[in-house]
Amino acid sequence: MRFLKHLLILLAEFGQFAWHNKAWWIVPIVLVFLLLAALLFIGQSSAPFIYTLF
Amino acid sequence: MNILGISAYYHDAAAALVQDGKIVAAAQEERFSRRKHDPNLPINAISYCLAEGGVDPDGIDVVTFYDKPITKFERILQTYFSVAPKGFRSFVMALPIWMKEKLWIPYQIEGALEDHGFKMPKDLIFTEHHESHAASAFFPSPFESAAILTLDGVGEWATSTLGQGSGNDLNIIKQIRFPHSLGLLYSAFTYFTGFRVNSGEYKLMGLAPYGEPVYVDAIRDNLIDIKADGSFLLNMEYFAYLDGLTMTNERFDALFDGPPRKPETEISRREMDLARSIQVVTEDIVMLMAHEARKQTGEKDLCLAGGVALNCVANGKILRDGPFENVWIQPAAGDAGGALGSALFAWHVVKQQPRTADNKTDSMRGSYLGPTFSDDEVEQFLSAREYPARRLSGEERAGTIAQLLDEQNVVGVCQGRMEFGPRALGNRSILGDPRSEKMQSTLNLKIKHRESFRPFAPSCLVERAGEYFELDSPSPYMLLTAQVREERCRHDEVPDDITMRDRVNMVRSDLPAITHVDHSARVQTVDRSVNPEYYDIIKEFEERTGYGVVINTSFNVRGEPIVCTPEDAYACFMRTDMDYLAVGSFLLSKKDQPPWDEKKDWEQSLVLD
Amino acid sequence: MEDFQQNHVSRTVWPWMDADGNAAESGSLPRRAAVQAVIMCAIASVLFFLLHHHVMPVIILVLATIVVLSAFFAPALFHGIDRFGKALGQVVGIILTWMLLIPFFYICFTVGRLLLVVLKVDPMRRKAETGEDTCWVQHPERPPLDRYGKRF
Numbered sequence: 158m159r160f161l162k163h164l165l166i167l168l169a170e171f172g173q174f175a176w177h178n179k180a181w182w183i184v185p186i187v188l189v190f191l192l193l194a195a196l197l198f199i200g201q202s203s204a205p206f207i208y209t210l211f
Numbered sequence: 212m213n214i215l216g217i218s219a220y221y222h223d224a225a226a227a228l229v230q231d232g233k234i235v236a237a238a239q240e241e242r243f244s245r246r247k248h249d250p251n252l253p254i255n256a257i258s259y260c261l262a263e264g265g266v267d268p269d270g271i272d273v274v275t276f277y278d279k280p281i282t283k284f285e286r287i288l289q290t291y292f293s294v295a296p297k298g299f300r301s302f303v304m305a306l307p308i309w310m311k312e313k314l315w316i317p318y319q320i321e322g323a324l325e326d327h328g329f330k331m332p333k334d335l336i337f338t339e340h341h342e343s344h345a346a347s348a349f350f351p352s353p354f355e356s357a358a359i360l361t362l363d364g365v366g367e368w369a370t371s372t373l374g375q376g377s378g379n380d381l382n383i384i385k386q387i388r389f390p391h392s393l394g395l396l397y398s399a400f401t402y403f404t405g406f407r408v409n410s411g412e413y414k415l416m417g418l419a420p421y422g423e424p425v426y427v428d429a430i431r432d433n434l435i436d437i438k439a440d441g442s443f444l445l446n447m448e449y450f451a452y453l454d455g456l457t458m459t460n461e462r463f464d465a466l467f468d469g470p471p472r473k474p475e476t477e478i479s480r481r482e483m484d485l486a487r488s489i490q491v492v493t494e495d496i497v498m499l500m501a502h503e504a505r506k507q508t509g510e511k512d513l514c515l516a517g518g519v520a521l522n523c524v525a526n527g528k529i530l531r532d533g534p535f536e537n538v539w540i541q542p543a544a545g546d547a548g549g550a551l552g553s554a555l556f557a558w559h560v561v562k563q564q565p566r567t568a569d570n571k572t573d574s575m576r577g578s579y580l581g582p583t584f585s586d587d588e589v590e591q592f593l594s595a596r597e598y599p600a601r602r603l604s605g606e607e608r609a610g611t612i613a614q615l616l617d618e619q620n621v622v623g624v625c626q627g628r629m630e631f632g633p634r635a636l637g638n639r640s641i642l643g644d645p646r647s648e649k650m651q652s653t654l655n656l657k658i659k660h661r662e663s664f665r666p667f668a669p670s671c672l673v674e675r676a677g678e679y680f681e682l683d684s685p686s687p688y689m690l691l692t693a694q695v696r697e698e699r700c701r702h703d704e705v706p707d708d709i710t711m712r713d714r715v716n717m718v719r720s721d722l723p724a725i726t727h728v729d730h731s732a733r734v735q736t737v738d739r740s741v742n743p744e745y746y747d748i749i750k751e752f753e754e755r756t757g758y759g760v761v762i763n764t765s766f767n768v769r770g771e772p773i774v775c776t777p778e779d780a781y782a783c784f785m786r787t788d789m790d791y792l793a794v795g796s797f798l799l800s801k802k803d804q805p806p807w808d809e810k811k812d813w814e815q816s817l818v819l820d
Numbered sequence: 821m822e823d824f825q826q827n828h829v830s831r832t833v834w835p836w837m838d839a840d841g842n843a844a845e846s847g848s849l850p851r852r853a854a855v856q857a858v859i860m861c862a863i864a865s866v867l868f869f870l871l872h873h874h875v876m877p878v879i880i881l882v883l884a885t886i887v888v889l890s891a892f893f894a895p896a897l898f899h900g901i902d903r904f905g906k907a908l909g910q911v912v913g914i915i916l917t918w919m920l921l922i923p924f925f926y927i928c929f930t931v932g933r934l935l936l937v938v939l940k941v942d943p944m945r946r947k948a949e950t951g952e953d954t955c956w957v958q959h960p961e962r963p964p965l966d967r968y969g970k971r972f
Binding site: 243255258259262263279280281282285289290291292293294295296298299302303306307316334335336337338369372373374382383384385386387388389390391436438439440442443444446447448453503557560561582584585587588591592595775776777778 | 824826827828829830832833834836837917918921922925926929930932933936942943944945946947952953954955956957958959962965968969970971972
């Protein structure tokens with residue numbers, strides 16, 4: 158829950174940054190970047206539990 | 212109001228606590244984690260500061276962070292847009308840290324505080340990197356108003372700024388933007404001469420007096436375009452820090468007669484000349500900037516911060532030859548000081564609280580802002596571990612230590628509150644006799660385990676400084692160099708074929724152990740009102756020997772953070788050839804100690820700087 | 821000195837008196853093992869009921885049993901398995917980092933750079949020969965104070 162709150166604040170601040178600096182290019186980059194971060198996190202933290210599948 | 216300042220995730224993480232505008236505590240994380248330049252969220256330093264301030268679990272009113280992560284992230288993305296398809300290796304090193312940590316700073320701080328039983332306040336403030344530096348330089352300074360220069364590698368976009376502080380306000384007027392950076396230029400030479408970036412800059416400065424400035428023209432003609440107002444542009448064709456994992460590239464190699472020196476190999480004439488040349492260029496730029504700051508602001512006093520402000524040779528030059536009457540330098544001028552700066556900025560600027568300054572004393576409390584340990588506790592610890600020690604009374608302590616120094620012993624001292632910033636100022640120091648011809652070499656090789664060319668610094672009674680050094684203002688934080696007085700110096704001819712070690716051992720003054728090859732010294736002046744215990748030791752030494760000066764080097768070995776606790780001090784004492792250890796009121800002699808059976812490979816765990 | 825107590829500050833930074841009695845971790849082993857076992861059982865269930873595998877779920881259940889038993893009776897084995905899991909996580913993390921970041925970097929930044937080259941824009945000012953008298957840039961005016969609550 159706490160993480161979700163911080164994720165939303167982060168996204169909002171990137172949005173405000175883009176608006177303020179007219180740097181819209183950063184929005185898709187950050188979204189993709191966060192998606193990659195999520196994939197990495199899931200991959201890394203699930204590995205110890207599913208090592209039998211490897 | 213309790214304001215907790217934090218700097219982290221680059222190098223030298225630190226925390227600071229400001230209570231109703233007063234600096235209560237500040238410390239670098241490395242001192243607790245025992246990992247030099249530890250960049251991680253400084254949870255130990257935070258815990259210490261909150262404990263020192265007696266802060267309740269819900270008593271933190273504001274947390275400040277010393278830079279603006281989103282703006283910094285944008286700068287990094289822009290850099291890759293500028294260099295792609297090059298830069299992948301640096302990208303793949305840098306970006307995962309952003310994924311895991313740097314974009315989640317509020318989340319991480321909140322989690323860490325809650326893990327330690329503290330409630331995260333609603334008020335979380337992010338100050339700009341150079342605002343933090345500027346605040347750390349101006350707000351604790353003695354000045355009611357002053358010009359401010361901040362110089363470092365890079366913050367968000369700024370690499371150097373020029374500003375002005377007045378009362379409780381501070382404004383940055385102009386900046387030099389990345390990639391043009393004096394700090395990164397100096398670091399490029401640090402890398403090229405085989406030292407570690409972000410920690411070896413000090414060595415480069417210490418090496419400079421051995422060389423000649425033969426590369427100054429090459430630097431000025433090819434690497435940097437310096438304007439009359441101290442601003443500059445670097446020629447990025449010679450640097451690799453935008454798109455690679457190194458600081459310099461092949462063109463740089465070609466310009467300076469070959470590839471970078473490999474770390475830990477022999478230092479040649481080229482490295483000495485490069486060190487001298489970049490030092491000259493750096494001093495020229497800093498001096499021009501100082502003149503510009505004076506012109507822009509009209510102020511008579513100057514405050515300095517940022518990593519480049521740790522270049523005490525350049526600082527000494529500004530003080531001697533520059534346009535300002537007084538110069539004050541934040542003792543934690545590097546990123547650690549950003550924690551304190553951001554907290555002070557929040558108090559004075561964001562919360563608009565007043566500030567008082569008397570133009571005489573600063574509010575850094577001698578930079579003794581870390582933990583202290585009571586004699587009762589030290590006694591309990593020594594007895595629990597069965598380490599033989601003698602308790603000295605208040606009257607005999609200073610005299611006994613002074614006598615040991617006079618008898619050519621090396622004494623480690625761990626007393627009072629630990630220093631904030633990279634310099635040991637007498638509370639976590641190793642002391643020696645500056646009159647000794649062999650002491651520099653002995654300390655370097657047998658105790659500090661570091662390169663023999665590096666000079667040692669003197670601590671001097673403040674009222675006697677003028678008798679030994681060409682210095683007419685106090686230097687309490689060891690951030691200025693001054694020449695040893697001419698009548699004390701010897702100018703023996705240096706043979707051409709002399710080795711570096713022999714040159715170090717040449718006698719250059721009646722204080723040979725602290726006189727560098729150019730007859731300069733990095734002076735700390737000690738005032739009894741700030742540190743009476745340390746002052747008394749030097750005073751007693753003066754009464755015995757006629758010299759109110761001792762050698763002061765930080766209490767650590769190469770690659771290790773300065774000691775924090777009596778336990779750290781004891782371990783360092785036993786690992787080296789130190790003769791005595793004074794912890795609080797207790798004196799330990801090496802001869803009396805039980806065998807130290809630690810594995811011989813403890814040094815392997817240290818990352819040499 | 822038998823009843824000596826460290827003060828709060830000292831105990832925070834130098835807990836030497838607690839150092840020898842540091843057995844805090846041992847009590848948490850069964851709990852960690854239980855969490856791991858539950859997750860492994862869940863994976864085994866998915867494999868068995870949804871994907872209709874038969875051998876793999878049995879292997880996973882056997883390993884889950886070993887994890888739980890080792891937490892109670894052979895902490896060294898549990899720590900070994902734990903270390904293996906963490907090392908594996910790290911290796912997977914490194915492989916995934918490269919797999920995900922290579923296309924991201926080359927698609928996003930190389931294409932972006934090409935676009936910038938076409939538009940003759942460079943986010944970095946590189947050249948030393950500018951012909952200007954100064955390289956100082958005006959610092960932006962201080963933003964409204966509420967901006968200090970934000971990361972930009």
